[in-house]
Structure formats: structure tokens, C-alpha cells
Amino acid sequence: MARTAEDTRGDAESAAPPQPPPPPGRGTRRKPRGDRERAAGYAFLTPWILGFLGLTLGPMAASLYLSFTDYNLFTAPSWVGLDNYRRLFADDQWLQSIRVTGAYVVLAVPLKLALALAVAMLLAAPHRGQGFYRSAFYAPSLLGASVSVALVWRALFSDDAVVDRLLRAVGVETGGWVGNPDFALLLLVLLAVWQFGAPMVIFLAGLKQVPRQYYEAAEVDGAGWWRRFQTITLPMISPVLFFNLLLETVNSFQVFTASFVISGGSGGPAGSTLIYTLYLYQQGFTHYQMGYASAMAWMLILGAGLVVVALFRMSRTMVFYSGDEGR
Numbered sequence: 001m002a003r004t005a006e007d008t009r010g011d012a013e014s015a016a017p018p019q020p021p022p023p024p025g026r027g028t029r030r031k032p033r034g035d036r037e038r039a040a041g042y043a044f045l046t047p048w049i050l051g052f053l054g055l056t057l058g059p060m061a062a063s064l065y066l067s068f069t070d071y072n073l074f075t076a077p078s079w080v081g082l083d084n085y086r087r088l089f090a091d092d093q094w095l096q097s098i099r100v101t102g103a104y105v106v107l108a109v110p111l112k113l114a115l116a117l118a119v120a121m122l123l124a125a126p127h128r129g130q131g132f133y134r135s136a137f138y139a140p141s142l143l144g145a146s147v148s149v150a151l152v153w154r155a156l157f158s159d160d161a162v163v164d165r166l167l168r169a170v171g172v173e174t175g176g177w178v179g180n181p182d183f184a185l186l187l188l189v190l191l192a193v194w195q196f197g198a199p200m201v202i203f204l205a206g207l208k209q210v211p212r213q214y215y216e217a218a219e220v221d222g223a224g225w226w227r228r229f230q231t232i233t234l235p236m237i238s239p240v241l242f243f244n245l246l247l248e249t250v251n252s253f254q255v256f257t258a259s260f261v262i263s264g265g266s267g268g269p270a271g272s273t274l275i276y277t278l279y280l281y282q283q284g285f286t287h288y289q290m291g292y293a294s295a296m297a298w299m300l301i302l303g304a305g306l307v308v309v310a311l312f313r314m315s316r317t318m319v320f321y322s323g324d325e326g327r
Contacts, residue, residue, distance in 0.1 A: 067294035077291060084295035094296070096271045097279040098303075103185060104275065105252045108192040113244055116196040120203035121233075134204070141197030150261035153191050154178055178262060181272040188273060191258050199244040206240030207233070235320040242319045246311055253304045256281065276300055 067084055069077035088094050123134055143149050157163050159176025167174055177183040210233065218228045234241070259267065259275040267274030267282070280300070284293030 063294045063297060066291050067298050069291045071291040072288045073290055074288070080291070084292050085299070087292065088295060088299060093271070093274065093279060097274045097276045100185060100272065100274050101253065101276040104188060104255065105249060107186075108189045109245065109248045109252055111189065112193045112196050112248060113199055113241070115193055116199040116244070117203050117241075119196070120200045120207060124204060124207040137200060138197035140195045143195070147257060147261055150191070150258045153187070153258070154262045157187050179269055181270040184263070184269055184272040187262060188255070188258050188275075192252070192255070199248060202240055202244055203237065206237040210236045238319045239321060242311070242315050246308065249307060249311065250304060253300065
């Protein structure tokens with residue numbers, strides 16, 4: 001009797017070995033690996049996001065609202081619109097704090113960067129005890145703008161203190177830097193310049209990236225050290241120089257501890273150390289004018305932001321990158 005196709009297919013299926021049952025959950029659809037990794041990333045970012053919203057963005061939003069109110073910490077804030085901002089431009093002490101802060105930034109930042117670059121160039125050359133010298137020059141930056149450092153600095157430069165006696169011995173009479181309006185701001189500048197370790201380390205890293213063959217070719221052509229510095233070192237480290245300039249400028253706008261400790265919180269003598277942040281502190285925590293202080297804070301953010309934008313515009317013509325040769 002002839003076998004049909006259905007009979008042949010049935011014999012083949014009965015001869016095939018039995019298939020194992022599918023593992024548990026095999027039928028369920030698993031999430032792609034990228035989605036799982038993205039979810040894990042957001043989970044790890046959650047503490048930072050919550051901290052940013054609660055400790056940074058939230059207080060900033062509250063400060064912006066308070067800048068349009070009359071608020072003294074003890075009563076509910078009352079809306080006054082732009083009165084706090086109008087009041088700023090009629091406040092002589094606010095204008096004085098802008099002048100003092102501007103002078104501090106203009107003096108402290110270039111001097112600090114110049115000293116940091118000079119020391120970095122000296123330490124970049126291999127010599128005995130290099131690690132020790134790097135650590136020694138960086139040590140003041142580890143102390144930061146602490147109260148203890150400012151107290152020591154004030155004691156050294158007070159009337160008839162160590163520095164005053166040394167200067168008097170060589171015929172220079174200052175009457176003490178702390179109480180002299182002509183020298184008090186310079187004292188803050190010197191304290192900032194003394195802590196040049198952080199930009200020095202960044203300059204060291206940048207100098208290590210300059211190809212040695214550039215200097216060798218310049219030496220063959222008879223270029224002196226100043227010519228090599230001007231045509232090779234500065235262009236090659238200009239991105240690092242711009243980074244340090246940007247960082248130190250922003251940090252200089254935020255200086256507070258040194259001015260507060262050295263002047264005793266008054267900004268004296270004669271307002272010569274009335275840094276912007278110190279005057280902001282006085283208005284907010286001495287006179288309890290939190291609305292006015294909030295307006296000052298936002299004007300500081302605006303001013304610093306404009307300076308940063310100006311620096312970025314200047315960098316287009318001042319900063320050299322290795323990929324710019326063909327442009």
C-alpha cells in the first residue's frame with residue numbers, strides 16, 4: 001500500500017529526539033542591555049541630582065525670589081520689585097566694594113599666574129630634589145584660604161610686627177600694612193599670590209606636553225631663552241594658561257576669608273579691603289537685609305559671568321591649539 005506524505009512526516013517526527021522544555025522565563029522579554037545600563041547610571045546619579053536640586057538649584061531660586069523682596073530673617077518677605085537693584089547704584093559702599101574687588105582681581109590674578117608659571121618652568125627641568133621642591137611650593141595651597149592662615153598673615157604684617165621691623169631696618173616706613181589704606185589691599189593680594197601651588201601644578205603638566213624638538217630646532221637657529229619662551233612655550237601652553245586664568249579669575253571674585261579676618265570684618269581701613277563678598281556678608285548677616293544681600297549676590301553672578309564671556313571671546317585670538325596650523 002502506498003505511503004502518503006503525511007505518514008512519512010509523522011514517522012520522522014516520532015524518530016526525532018524529544019526537545020527539552022524551555023527554561024523558566026525564556027518566554028518573557030528581557031530589557032536591552034543599554035536600557036539596564038542607563039537605568040543603573042541614573043540610579044548612581046540620583047544622590048547627586050537630589051543634592052543639586054536641594055542644595056544648589058533650590059537655594060538659588062529662593063535667593064532670586066528674595067532679591068525682589070524686603071526680607072530681614074524675622075518677618076515674612078514683602079515684594080518690592082526692582083527696588084533692591086535700584087538701591088545698589090545709589091549705595092556708595094557697594095560701588096566702593098566693586099572698585100576694591102576689581103583692583104584685587106586685576107592685581108592678584110596676573111601676579112599669581114606669572115609666579116606660578118615662573119616656578120613651574122624652573123621645576124620642569126630635571127634636577128636633584130625635584131620632588132621635594134614641588135611639594136614645598138605646593139604646600140601653601142593645601143592650607144587654602146583658612147582662618148588660621150589669615151590670622152598668621154595679619155600678625156606678620158601688623159604695626160611693629162616682623163615684616164614692619166624688617167622694612168624699617170632698610171629704611172622703609174609703612175606703619176603696619178594692616179592699618180595702612182595704601183598697603184592693606186596689597187596684603188590681600190600677596191596672600192593670594194603666595195598660594196600659587198594649584199596653577200603651578202597645572203602649568204607643570206602643560207609644560208611636559210611641549211615637544212622637545214621645538215626647543216632643539218630653535219636652539220640650532222640661535223634663538224635665546226626669551227625668544228623660545230615667546231614663540232614656543234607661550235603658544236603651546238596657551239590652553240593651559242587660559243584655563244588657569246579663567247579659574248583664578250572666578251575664584252578671585254569669591255574671596256572672603258582673608259578680607260574678613262585681616263580687616264576684622266569691617267573692610268577697613270577706609271574701605272580699602274571692602275571686598276564685594278564681605279560687603280554682601282555685612283548686609284545679610286550683620287544688618288539682616290537678606291533681600292538686599294540677595295540682589296547683591298545676583299549682581300555678582302552677572303558681573304562674573306560677563307567677565308567670563310569676555311575671556312572666552314579673547315581666547316579666540318589668544319589661545320593656540322595644535323590643530324590650528326592649517327587654518
